[in-house]
Amino acid sequence: MADLLLSGPLNLMGNLTLKASDGGKVKVGGSEVLVEVVAPTDPNHGTAPPVILPPPPALPTDPGPNVWVINSLNKTVKVGNPPSRPIVTQGMVTQGQTPTWPGMVLPSQKNSGPTAVTVNRIPINVLGDQAVIFPSGGTAMLNVNSGQ
Numbered sequence: 001m002a003d004l005l006l007s008g009p010l011n012l013m014g015n016l017t018l019k020a021s022d023g024g025k026v027k028v029g030g031s032e033v034l035v036e037v038v039a040p041t042d043p044n045h046g047t048a049p050p051v052i053l054p055p056p057p058a059l060p061t062d063p064g065p066n067v068w069v070i071n072s073l074n075k076t077v078k079v080g081n082p083p084s085r086p087i088v089t090q091g092m093v094t095q096g097q098t099p100t101w102p103g104m105v106l107p108s109q110k111n112s113g114p115t116a117v118t119v120n121r122i123p124i125n126v127l128g129d130q131a132v133i134f135p136s137g138g139t140a141m142l143n144v145n146s147g148q
Contacts, residue, residue: 003027006124008115017078018087025148026079026087028117031110031126032146034088035079039068039099045147048133048140051101064097067131067140069105069147074119079148089122093131093140103133103140 004020006028018026026033034045050063072091078084088105095101108116108123109130116123131140 005030006033006117008111008117010117011121012077012117012119015076017080017084019079019081025146028111028124028126031128032148033079034069034105034125034127034129034142035085035147036070036072036088036091037068037085037147039070039094040066040097042068042147043145045069045093046131046140046142046144048095048103048131049136049138051095051133051136051138053135062096062098062100064095064100066097067093067095067103067133067142068099069093069125069131069142070099072105073122077119085147087119088125089119090125093133095133095140101133101135103131105129105131105142 002021003024044066047065072088074089093103
């Protein structure tokens with residue numbers, strides 16, 4: 001299994017599909033690159049504290065902790081064999097047992113600075129980055145699965 005290791009400063013542009021050989025992963029700085037997934041059928045990217053809405057004493061509508069990145073600001077640079085999936089460069093997430101609560105992927109903390117690997121000048125998000133869930137303001141840790 002051979003991973004495709006990217007290191008900066010590198011700015012990917014145009015229509016491009018990256019493929020690691022023999023089932024490897026595309027990585028930036030040693031961390032797997034996040035890619036869009038289909039919620040809830042694909043494994044989740046991470047978890048966040050449950051959204052407690054409506055407030056007690058009513059039962060929460062959907063207290064599930066699972067978080068999926070469902071939309072990236074990048075649609076041109078992708079990972080994988082067909083069907084390839086867009087690399088995450090910020091974007092939208094959804095949380096819940098069934099995708100209920102919206103949120104936003106935050107700018108990458110693990111792939112930042114002058115040596116960041118970017119897509120159209122936006123740093124690529126990797127495992128270990130975070131998202132914020134809008135209804136609760138909770139932080140989602142995107143550290144379970146890259147989606148690759």
